[in-house]
Amino acid sequence: MLFVGKGGVGKTTLAAATAVALSEQGKRVLIVSTDQAHSLADAFGSAGDTGNGEIWTVTPGLDALHINALDLVERKWRDIITSVAGLGSEHRHGVEWFGLEPEELTGVPGVEELLALGEVARYAEGEDWDVVVVDCAPTAETLRLVALPESVMAYVDRVWPQNRRLQAMSEDSLAGIAAGILDQLTQHTRQLRDLLTGDSTLVRLVVTPERIVFEETRRTVTAMSLLGMILDRVIANRVLVAYDRSGNVTAPTSRNDDPIHRWYRDRVSEQVAVIDELTSALGDIPLLTVGYAATEPVGVAALGDLARNVENLGLVRTPLASGSPDDARRRRAADCQVEHESGTGLNSVYLMRLTLPLVDPRSIRLGRIDDDLVVGAAGIKRRVPLAPVLRRCVVAGAEITGSELRVRFQPNPEVWPQW
Incomplete structure (x- = not known):
């Protein structure tokens, strides 16, 4: 389950609350952050070093992980170096494999994102957890990350078609080594694409009900459909409620000359209009609303309370039955x-x-x-x-x-x- 959204909309908090809700249902949950500005530990109120790339236990049944991209690149590069070293110097063909530092690879576009995706896929395909919740980087980075596997496959196949790579792999040469690495890369990216666009991967888009955010939401929903992703639901966060001076709920059109009340009333009116427009535009895609809390929910207890106050936040749709209405909608969105x-x-x-x-x-x-x-x-x-x-x-x-x-x-x- 991927949580995506613009930076600062409360994506991490809602991802963490969903993970807590799922674990309280008896599911084994792993929540992973691919955002390099990690804040999962802050959301859970966890102390100590949680950013070292190791899984830590938040509560029984709920584990968490910050993916450290630089450490991941270094580990994977060392694995390649070890493999090349095992071939012996006569198979290096004058290439200084040991002269390239892993930090230099982070400058290659897509390397960090591709490896982070690979780590998520590895945990999702394992049997240690029932659900993997991913707190993704801001929307633009996430969409680029999801589009990356198909882009990598297309470029590799155009520059060096598979039949030529297979021929090179049969030779004892530098080309054979490079072909083997590229073949593993394309196979890896193909598996990632299949995972991200499969029925087992759901996306939840977190937004705030503002006019400018609505336009970005339009673009994001279109882009995800084009990429073949399944948008499970949209979550409108930080929704205000209209009150009169006595504290009773009232219509957003109530008259009041107080400037604070007037500002609040105008903000509520805008939010109501945006939510109505979103509901109409999304059609059969569910829209959840989350109230604007006075204080940020921090810690497992507060996150659990938040999840219980939002209907269906902890609901995970089961794999779709062939021929169902949702199956038809999702199939058309992907194909x-x-x-x-x-x-x-x-x-x-x-x-x-x-x-x-x-x-x-x-x-x-x-x-x-x-x-x-x-x-x-x-x-x-x-x-x-x-x-x-x-x-x-x-x-x-x-x-x-x-x-x-x-x-x-x-x-x-x-x-x-x-x-």
């Missing part, structure tokens, strides 16, 4: 649907549909690379493999209908079979 719309032969029209909720039509970009359609939206690009029938077609047009991108194809006379 495209293709159908024959009209015509026959060269006059045929085929329709490809891809769900992009809350998408801004102005952000849509389309391209074609070999047998893939490249779809760009909300700052994210995804290569969508075309169905066999569409590979011999050309794009005839595209449009946005509601939350659905519709792309029409017509046969390419140069390659379409004709009898």
